[in-house]
Every structure is written in structure tokens, then in C-alpha cells.
Amino acid sequence: xxxxxxxxxxxxxxxxxxxxxxxxxxxxxxxxxxxxxxxxxxxxxxxxxxxxxxxxxxxxxxxxxxxxxxxxxxxxxxxxxxxxxxxxxxxxxxxxxxxxxxxxxxxxxxxxxxxxxxxxxxxxxxxxxxxxxxxxxxxxxxxxxxxxxxxxxxxxxxxxxxxxxxxxxxxxxxxxxxxxxxxxxxxxxxxxxxxxxxxxxxxxxxxxxxxxxxxxxxxxxxxxxxxxxxxxxxxxxxxxxxxxxxxxxxxxxxxxxxxxxxxxxxxxxxxxxxxxxxxxxxxxxxxxxxxxxxxxxxxxxxxxxxxxxxxxxxxxxxxxxxxxxxxxxxxxxxxxxxxxxxxxxxxxxxxxxxxxxxxxxxxxxxxxxxxxxxxxxxxxxxxxxxxxxxxxxxxxxxxxxxxxxxxxxxxxxxxxxxxxxxxxxxxxxxxxxxxxxxxxxxxxxxxxxxxxxxxxxxxxxxxxxxxxxxxxxxxxxxxxxxxxxxxxxxxxxxxxxxxxxxxxxxxxxxxxx
Amino acid sequence: xxxxxxxxxxxxxxxxxxxxxxxxxxxxxxxxxxxxxxxxxxxxxxxxxxxxxxxxxxxxxxxxxxxxxxxxxxxxxxxxxxxxxxxxxxxxxxxxxxxxxxxxxxxxxxxxxxxxxxxxxxxxxxxxxxxxxxxxxxxxxxxxxxxxxxxxxxxxxxxxxxxxxxxxxxxxxxxxxxxxxxxxxxxxxxxxxxxxxxxxxxxxxxxxxxxxxxxxxxxxxxxxxxxxxxxxxxxxxxxxxxxxxxxxxxxxxxxxxxxxxxxxxxxxxxxxxxxxxxxxxxxxxxxxxxxxxxxxxxxxxxxxxxxxxxxxxxxxxxxxxxxxxxxxxxxxxxxxxxxxxxxxxxxxxxxxxxxxxxxxxxxxxxxxxxxxxxxxxxxxxxxxxxxxxxx
Numbered sequence: 023x024x025x026x027x028x029x030x031x032x033x034x035x036x037x038x039x040x041x042x043x044x045x046x047x048x049x050x051x052x053x054x055x056x057x058x059x060x061x062x063x064x065x066x067x068x069x070x071x072x073x074x075x076x077x078x079x080x081x082x083x084x085x086x087x088x089x090x091x092x093x094x095x096x097x098x099x100x101x102x103x104x105x106x107x108x109x110x111x112x113x114x115x116x117x118x119x120x121x122x123x124x125x126x127x128x129x130x131x132x133x134x135x136x137x138x139x140x141x142x143x144x145x146x147x148x149x150x151x152x153x154x155x156x157x158x159x160x161x162x163x164x165x166x167x168x169x170x171x172x173x174x175x176x177x178x179x180x181x182x183x184x185x186x187x188x189x190x191x192x193x194x195x196x197x198x199x200x201x202x203x204x205x206x207x208x209x210x211x212x213x214x215x216x217x218x219x220x221x222x223x224x225x226x227x228x229x230x231x232x233x234x235x236x237x238x239x240x241x242x243x244x245x246x247x248x249x250x251x252x253x254x255x256x257x258x259x260x261x262x263x264x265x266x267x268x269x270x271x272x273x274x275x276x277x278x279x280x281x282x283x284x285x286x287x288x289x290x291x292x293x294x295x296x297x298x299x300x301x302x303x304x305x306x307x308x309x310x311x312x313x314x315x316x317x318x319x320x321x322x323x324x325x326x327x328x329x330x331x332x333x334x335x336x337x338x339x340x341x342x343x344x345x346x347x348x349x350x351x352x353x354x355x356x357x358x359x360x361x362x363x364x365x366x367x368x369x370x371x372x373x374x375x376x377x378x379x380x381x382x383x384x385x386x387x388x389x390x391x392x393x394x395x396x397x398x399x400x401x402x403x404x405x406x407x408x409x410x411x412x413x414x415x416x417x418x419x420x421x422x423x424x425x426x427x428x429x430x431x432x433x434x435x436x437x438x439x440x441x442x443x444x445x446x447x448x449x450x451x452x453x454x455x456x457x458x459x460x461x462x463x464x465x466x467x468x469x470x471x472x473x474x475x476x477x478x479x480x481x482x483x484x485x486x487x488x489x490x491x492x493x494x495x496x497x498x499x500x501x502x503x504x505x506x507x508x509x510x511x512x513x514x515x516x517x518x519x520x521x522x523x524x525x526x527x528x529x530x531x532x533x534x535x
Numbered sequence: 536x537x538x539x540x541x542x543x544x545x546x547x548x549x550x551x552x553x554x555x556x557x558x559x560x561x562x563x564x565x566x567x568x569x570x571x572x573x574x575x576x577x578x579x580x581x582x583x584x585x586x587x588x589x590x591x592x593x594x595x596x597x598x599x600x601x602x603x604x605x606x607x608x609x610x611x612x613x614x615x616x617x618x619x620x621x622x623x624x625x626x627x628x629x630x631x632x633x634x635x636x637x638x639x640x641x642x643x644x645x646x647x648x649x650x651x652x653x654x655x656x657x658x659x660x661x662x663x664x665x666x667x668x669x670x671x672x673x674x675x676x677x678x679x680x681x682x683x684x685x686x687x688x689x690x691x692x693x694x695x696x697x698x699x700x701x702x703x704x705x706x707x708x709x710x711x712x713x714x715x716x717x718x719x720x721x722x723x724x725x726x727x728x729x730x731x732x733x734x735x736x737x738x739x740x741x742x743x744x745x746x747x748x749x750x751x752x753x754x755x756x757x758x759x760x761x762x763x764x765x766x767x768x769x770x771x772x773x774x775x776x777x778x779x780x781x782x783x784x785x786x787x788x789x790x791x792x793x794x795x796x797x798x799x800x801x802x803x804x805x806x807x808x809x810x811x812x813x814x815x816x817x818x819x820x821x822x823x824x825x826x827x828x829x830x831x832x833x834x835x836x837x838x839x840x841x842x843x844x845x846x847x848x849x850x851x852x853x854x855x856x857x858x859x860x861x862x863x864x865x866x867x868x869x870x871x872x873x874x875x876x877x878x879x880x881x882x883x884x885x886x887x888x889x890x891x892x893x894x895x896x897x898x899x900x901x902x903x904x905x906x907x908x909x910x911x912x913x914x915x916x917x918x919x920x921x922x923x924x925x926x
Binding site: 038325326327352353354355356357365367369371372373374375376377378379383386387388390391396397398 | 778779780790800
């Protein structure tokens, strides 16, 4: 490892109008080093990296590449400086093969498929990738697409790699593979920058960690000398208790039973495949799985928003033990049956709330039908709105503010607050902390725990396995619309869950072969 | 505060030879205004300055093109719209009809149902009114005739509006095209009636054939009843949209159909019900046009109000009370420019151009109410001078 900084940022500032995205950022990455950039949503991580990859240009400050000042005005300039960025959202042409995508945009006057394949294989062998250059993108799994993106950048000779949240779409096993590749690159003398907000990953992969908070560079620490607690403190700016309390579930009774539910999309794809499970009162049932494996459809099926092609969903009324069948009922009918079901959907402003309406009117979404009058009663919703603003500490100018003007965490507090206010006996939440800062996330976890203690059957769809394993009593794993296993939240391992997440995929590959 | 910078070298010296300098960023950004900046006062100021700039521009153009004094042109416009009692009543009457059609399209637009068929919905109601007057006039007592006319015109408007709504709700057809095409069907039906009712081959069926069922004059004012009816409707629609459960459902469906499904709103039902309301209001507009105003029918009776109404509704952001003002603006421009054309002996096109320019500025200034333009400090244009300026 030599000590020449591959990239050095000096006093970099970037503003968008009155919004300061980055202010006087100073940091550097050495060759043969993995630097993690850590920060909450909106802390300016991506803007900073976009300045390195030529998408933005800093207002003030300088960028030095290999010790020389650089003017990076376009992605092309960035390539010339051997900087390659792997974006969170892949930029690949679906109907092209891996090789075609890799050479796309390289203007060297000729297209030589054999030569490309050979070079791609060389790169793969060097860093331990598994890639089939002739495979089309649309046939690929997410992790393969990511591999193509990385090879694409290496093919162009990048020495400085920037990866924006690369593990968000990967299973634990795939993440380990990616990390092995990154370590190979480090050994090869490349400078790697990885943007993430998962602390344990930061600790396992990086050499140093740069922490951003509200656009400012707070500190750079050596990974070996730090801890999760210290990193969180630097990131948030105050002490945060990272422990989620988990009481033993009490008085568990079957509350919601899903049996042999099938669901087929319009295109004939099986979204849910013979799904059966039971949610019990007084416990949190976690649902883990790769994004898009049927989690949304499952919750929507229970909430009465998804047509079922088979199976039953039954609910046990806690008051009189009556059993109610929820199949083919819409949300209004479900409510009229006396089922106290609350649902915090993944798409907060597109489904759970109306962005252009104020908090009071959003409170009314669930209750506006109350009463025989043809006119609305805004008094009760207004009181509820003010109560929620107070009890959950929603930051807003008032109950009359449109919800879309609130920050992500406050939007979620409004939504969760409303859903909890109806005293549910089943509470379903989908990715409730996505995009939230750490403090808001813990507020939400605490709310879920309170509901559990009150005897609510909580169903929690999450993406962060560490959180699922800390919060949930049982974790159900879903893969390609099938339930691949239900494990105990206290005794399971991450590897076990990771294995279950990909179980069906592997089985299918076997069948095809 | 600022730390010392390293010496700034010029970009060209340090660039590797392979790098071609490309300027990607624009010298200006468009930035959305924050909440604090979107105050009522600032919005009013922007709107007022838009009108002033439009008037100045039109004035300068007028001096160069026609040589007329722009101030006297504007004065004539004003006189034409509000100058004397006759003009004032005519303006109020025009306002009432246009406002009535605008009220009709508003619930649908609030629901994001792009109804471009108000023209046809009003025309078919006018036809129904005229047919009632033609066939039942004299045969039944006037109060009964009035009732039949009201029922007929409202029913016709509802049928014309609800057909596209049903197709949209159940089969997802495109309502814009559907409602638009229904306009032509209505025009052709009017043509058929003209042939049948007036054997002379005239292209209108006039007051001489539609003698019965005219709206009575109130206090000697021909149009007062129309104006009162529309005033009441304006308040009713405002209350319906803002305070009723139906109005709330309309907003939710319009903002997000997924949210509507999530809370168990029957979206199909809301679409159809809202178009029934919309069609019924178009029915009233048709009734007012024939029985309350012209006592005649022809295929151009509605005269594009069905489309102008869309602009009125949008400009007022679907608020029926604000629509009184936006309607007034459009009617004023329309009546005023007609007066200018006759008084100054100008081509009709010229006054329409003036109207168009003024409208362009008024609609265009909405952009500056929501956004502002800010200099990009990293752009080379500002590098030498430094600092930023807000425009």
C-alpha cells in the first residue's frame, strides 16, 4: 500500500439554490484502500460522489486525482480520470447481452465480440466474478446485473470505483461474494469508495470510514479503531441507544390465518404460490425476502387489495372468537365485518396517504364515512391529527400542512400514527423505516413493540436482516412468492435466512438444467 | 471561516490530454420555491406584474402595428365590458353561462377525469330544451312545460356525460377521446333537428319557432334569473367539493387511485357518480342558454365555452369561488376586444392576438409563483465575478 491519495477532495461545496448539499468537504482515498462513506439519507453522500463522476460540478473547492487538480465536467471526463461509478439503479439495456452492455458507449471504431468476451473473462478471472458475456440482461438476476455494471467500469480501466449502496439488492451470501471481489480489487491497488448506511457492512469491508452529516464531513476514522456505537454517534450527532427491546411474546392466540393462498398476475406469473402461515396476537412476525418476492402482494391480499386465485384468509375476532373469512372482500367490507386491520403500505404517499392533502384530511381517510350526514366531520380528525403531532413529535408547522411537505420520517409518523389510532388487532407494516433517519427508525420500532405488548398481531416486512433478527419473534422467509421457511427470531442465523431467501431460485435453476 | 485554498491553476493546464472539456451544467437553475416564499402577497405581486408587462407589451406592439393609442384601446375595452348598464348586464350574463359550464367540468377535473366533452354535453342539453319547447310548447301549461324542460335538459346532459364515464370505469377507455367525439355526435343531432324543425333550410331554429317556455324577466331584467341560478350553483358546488363526503372521495380518487382503493372507495362508482353531477350541471347550462338567453338553437350555440371552461377551472385551481374571478377575466377580455374591433375598425384577429398575449402572461406567470431561477455559481459565467443573484 503506498501513500499517494488516488482522490483528494479539498473544501468541496455544492449548493442547489438555497439548499446546501455539501459544505467544505475534505476527504481522500488512497490506492489499495476501501473507503466507506457513511451518512443518513440526505446527508449529501450521493451528491458528493456525483461530483466525482462528473454529473455535478462543485461550486467551490478542488478535486485532486493522483495529486493533480482535476476538472471533471462530464461522465466522459470522469472516465478519462479512470473514475467509475456503479449506481444504485442500474443503467443497462435489457435486450442487450452482458458484453454488449459492457462496451456500450466506448467509441474505438470497431465491435469485436470475441475480443470483448476474452477481455471480460480476463477481468472476471482476475477478481473472481462469475459472468456469462453472452447472457442477455433481462435473463439475469439482480446480482448478475450488478456484476455487469462493475465489469463495465473495470473494462474501461477504472482505477477508482464508487459503489452507491451496492448491497441493498443482495442477499447475505451475494454480499459476501461482492465483498470478496472488492478485497481482490484492493489487493490490486484500486481505490474503492462504497456508500452505505449499514453499519455492520462498513465494519466488515472498509479500511476507513468517512462520516457525513447534513452535507458536512464530520470525521474520517480507521475502521479497526471504531465501533457501531461510535459511528452512529458521529452520524446522528448525538448518543443513540441501538438496542431494540424484545419482550417475550405473551398470550399468543391465532389471530390471522392464511392458508394455501395463490395469486397470479395478469401476465400469468405466480405472485403468491401456496402461501400458508398464521399470525399470532402479541408477537411480531417478520417477513424477509429479496425485494419483489411477493411481500407486497401478500400484504395487499390480506388487506383486500389483491384478487386471490385460491386459498383462504381467516381472522379470529378477539372479542367473541368469531371466525371471519376475508377472501374477496374489499377494505371497506373488511372494516364493516368488524375486523380491526391496519396496514402501513410500502408506498406511503402513493397509497397510505394523499400527499397534497393536509394532516387532518389524511387522518380522515380511514374514518370519513362515520355518521349518516353527507357532510364531513373535520373536528375529530383534527383532534386526532393534533394528538399524533404531539405524541409522536411530528415536526410540522401545523395540522393544516400538506403531508408531502413533511420529511420522510414525519410522513411515516403520521401514517403509522393514524393506523395505530384505530386500535388494530392486526397491524401490517411494509418497510416502515425505509428512508428514515436512525432516531425516527427507533421511534417506529418502539411503536411496534408497544403494539405487540398490547396484544396486537404485528406483521413486519423488512429489508435489514439485522433489524428483523433483533425485533421479530418469528421470521418468515419468502422467495419467488413461496414461503421457504419460518424461523425463530432469537435463535436463527443470518446465513440461515439468506439460504432460505434464495432457496426457490436454486431449485428452479436445478429444474431448468 | 473559510480555510485557505490551494492555489488555483487554470483547468486547461492540468487536464490530461485525453480529456475534452465539456460544459454540462447550465448557467441557471430552476429551483422550486420553498413554502415560506409562496406567500399570497408574493403570488399577487407576480400576477399583477405579469398583467402590467402584458399590457405594456401589447401597447408597444399596437403603436408600431396600427399606430393607435394603446391607452384609448384599453379604455375602449373597459367601456365595452362595463361601460353602461346594457354592456354590464351582457357581461354578467356571459359570465353566468361560462361560469355554469366551468362549474360543470370542475368535479370531473378534480377527479383527474379529463372531460373535453362539456361542449357536447351542453349542446345536447340545449337541444333537449329546444325540443321540449318545440314539441310541448303551447300544448301544456307553462309551469309544466318548464318542469319538462328542466328534466329533459338535465337528463340529456347526464346521459351524454355518463356514457364515457361508464366506459372508463369498466373498460378503462380513454375519456379524453371519448368525450371529445361525443361532441360531434351532439352537433350532428342538432343538425338533424334543424332540418326537421325548420323546413326552410335555415341553420338555426329561432325564437319564432320556440315561442313558449322562455324564462321570465325578474325586475325587468332579462338575464337576472340566469345570474341568480348560477350564483346559487356556485355556492352549492363549492360546498359539495369542500365539505361533503362525495367531494372528499373525488379528491382522493383524483390524487391517488391507489389510496382510494386502500381505504375501500369504490372508484368506479365515484367516477360514474361524479360524471352524473357534471352532466347535470351541463344540463343546466344548456337550459340557461336556450330558455334563458337565446331562445334559439344552432350547432354553434355553445361557441367553445366547453373548452374555455377547462381553462377557467384550472386557472382557479378548481375552486368555484375563485372561478368567478377567472371567468370575469376571460369574459372581460372577450367582450372588450370585440368592442375594440368595432370601434377602431381593426381586424378581429388583432384583438384576439391581444387577448392571447395577455392570457399567455397570466398563465405563464404561474410558473414563477412556484419556481424561481437562480444563478449556478459553479458555472464559468459567474466564476470571474463570483457571487450569485436571484432573478
